[in-house]
Amino acid sequence: MARLEHKQSALVMGTALSLAALAVAIDYTRHPLPAPTAPTARHVPAGETTVPCGMGNPCGLGETPCGLEGGSPCDLTPCGLGGDEAPCGLGTEPGNTETPCGLDAEPGSEAPCGLGTEPSSEAPCGLG
Amino acid sequence: MPYSGFNDHNGGNPMAQAIPAPRTEYPVALTSSLAILGLALLLQGLVDNRHALLFLIAVGLGVTLLHAAFGFSSVWRNFIRRRESAGLRAQLLLFMVTTALFFPVIDQVFPGLRATSAMGPVGISVLVGAFLFGIGMELGAGCGSGTLFTVGQGHVNMLITLAFFIVGSLIGTAHLPWWTSLPNIGRVSVIRELGGWLPAAAIQIAVLAGLFWIVRSLEWRRHGRLKPLTLTDDRPFSERLVFGPWSWAWGVAGLALFSFLTLLVAGYPWSITFAFGLWGAKIYTALGGDVSTWTYWSAGYPARALQRPVLADITSVMDFGIILGAMLAAALAGKFAPAKRIDWRLVAASVVGGLLLGYGARLAFGCNIGGMFAGIASGSLHGWLWMLAGFAGTWVGVRIRIWAGLDKPY
Incomplete structure (x- = not known):
């Protein structure tokens, strides 16, 4: 049995969080995000304000x-x-069955949201 | 059995009770504040504003969870052992409030507001997963949200629980396809089945109110009085807000607010444990393993998440926010890194509990937050199945704790 005092607990937590931060940094270097694409021209219909x-x-x-x-x-x-990719829950039009998350899900479908069956799903909805 | 004493963290004595001024740990508060600011800016720069905003919302969740001590494992255990229902009533109240907030948005009542449910199949996988999770959260002394905010608070034993939570989640992703092949009736939306958000919300709130009345009656019958959901404290509002502790009622308000903001900004409800499986898969890959051939990780969102940095995964980012928010709140409240006695029983319980938590959460399509809370609040029937099975598992877990010597017998 060991008793960790406040300072020892703080030291353990500090070490653990530092290691976690280091792991996140290493992960980012291994999987860098793609550079943002340059804006392209897009026709904006008259009256559209968004x-x-x-x-x-x-x-x-x-x-x-x-x-x-x-x-x-x-x-x-x-x-x-x-x-x-159309994110699950963002922009799923009623009846769009490509993203079976939420109320737009195909009734009776057994495929869990985002579990490898919906290549268009962007969000981990339903995956906890 | 009489109360062992009002109250460990909030709810407090209905008679005015002096709450000692917190001994704020300013170095930790400053460090966590800088970490929050730095990570928010990093996310804004490296990913996008939405990730940064969700991270800050999660910081709010972490502060709320810590200041209100809004756990599930101890609350359910206290109800089973001592019929203390304040925490359980607060949770039911939270479900009622979020039902009223989430259902119209999910049903696309308001133009411009659109979000989706946390749907999961109603079947064996959720039943078994939530049952295992219930056992695990008693052994591991934390649920999904509880593990994160107690890690943020600096409980060293919760690091062990979290580590094996991650291992269990990874193992769960390997087995999930088999579990989902077992009998289930698919995803069931109570909003759709009950004819729209209004009747569905009315019925669900009525059921939750009925449960509220039952647990309240059980406490009243046992003790002849009720612990309040509010906190009597003479300190100014702002001081209580910053330094805590918060009452259950404040906890409900905070969690309802921040989980609703999560729904609006993310487009889907708050979740926690997908990230644990992702972290496990990335660590396993870094150690030379290969999960890309596993069904779970081979396509869809999990495959993409695996190929991206964890900073691009909203669930991970929000989990970081909860930990840092809880750390800040704990420092402000003078509760950071409490002294802890660690013995082999605690370590063993944390290991087994963590594994069950992780494995169960994966099978159940989420933990007490992503599976139960988000499921119920967004109208998925699997959330209700989660609640029933999770409570049954908790009942078993409470008895295992006694058997293992972690708790005294009744």
Whole structure:
């Protein structure tokens, strides 16, 4: 039996968190994110006021966060990673069965959300 | 059995009770604040604003969980052992509030607001997984959220639980395809089955209120009085807000707020344990293993998450936020890194508990948060199955704790 005093506990926690931070840094160097693609020209229909997500305007604070603005082009071009994949729960139109997360899921489908059967799913919804 | 004493962390004595001023640990508070700021800026720069925002929301979740001591394992154990229901009533209240908040958004009632449910199949996998998780959270002394915020608080034994939580999650990903092939009725949305968000929310809230009344009655029958969900404290509001402790009611408000923000910003409910499996897979890969051929990791979101840095995985980022938020709150409250007696029984329980937590969470499509809370709040029937099976597992786990000498007999 051992009794860890406050300072020893703090030392153990500090070491563990430092190692975790180091692991995250190493992980980032092994799997760097692709550089953001340059903005491309896009036709904006007359009257459309929403600034496109990922078109020179990253969705975010003060702009148009994904998931907050259903009418925004975020639905079509998800913020952040990949950009070519419709995230689960972001932009799934009613009846769209490519992303069986949530209420748009195919009734009776046994495939868990994001479990290898929906190549378009971007989010770990339903995976806990 | 009379109360052993009001109250360990909040709920407090209904009579005014002096709460000692916290001995804030400023170096730890400063370090955690800088870490939060730095990681938020890093996420904004390396990934995007959405990840940074969700990280900060998770910091709020971590602060709330720590200040309100909003755990599940001790709350369920206290109810089973002593019929103390304050924590359980707070959880049911949280489910009611979030049902009212989540259901209209899930059902796309408001133009421009769109989010999806945390759906899981209703079947053997969830039943067994949640049962194992219930046992595990009693042995490991923490649930999904509890493990994270107690790690943030600096409980050394919870590092062991977390490490084996990760191992169990990884093993669970290897076996999940087999478990999901067992009988199930698929994903069931109570919003769809009950004819829309309004009747579904009304029925679900009525059921939750019924459970609230039952657990309240059981406490009243045993003790002749009820622990309150509020906290009587003479200190100013701002001081209590920053330094804690928070009442159960404040915990409910904070968790409802931040989990709702998560739903709006992420587009799906708060989850925790997918990240543990991901961290396990990455560590296993770094050690020379190969999970890319495993069904779970071979396609879809898990495959993409494996190929990206953990900083790009929202669940991971939010887990980091919870840990750092809890660390900040613990430092402010003077509760960081408490002295702890570690013996072989505690270590063994943490190892076995962690493995069961991880394996169970994977089979059950999430822990008490991603499976039960998010499932129920977003209208997935598997969340209810999780609650039943998880509670049964907790009942078994409570008895194992007594058998193993971790708790005294009744």
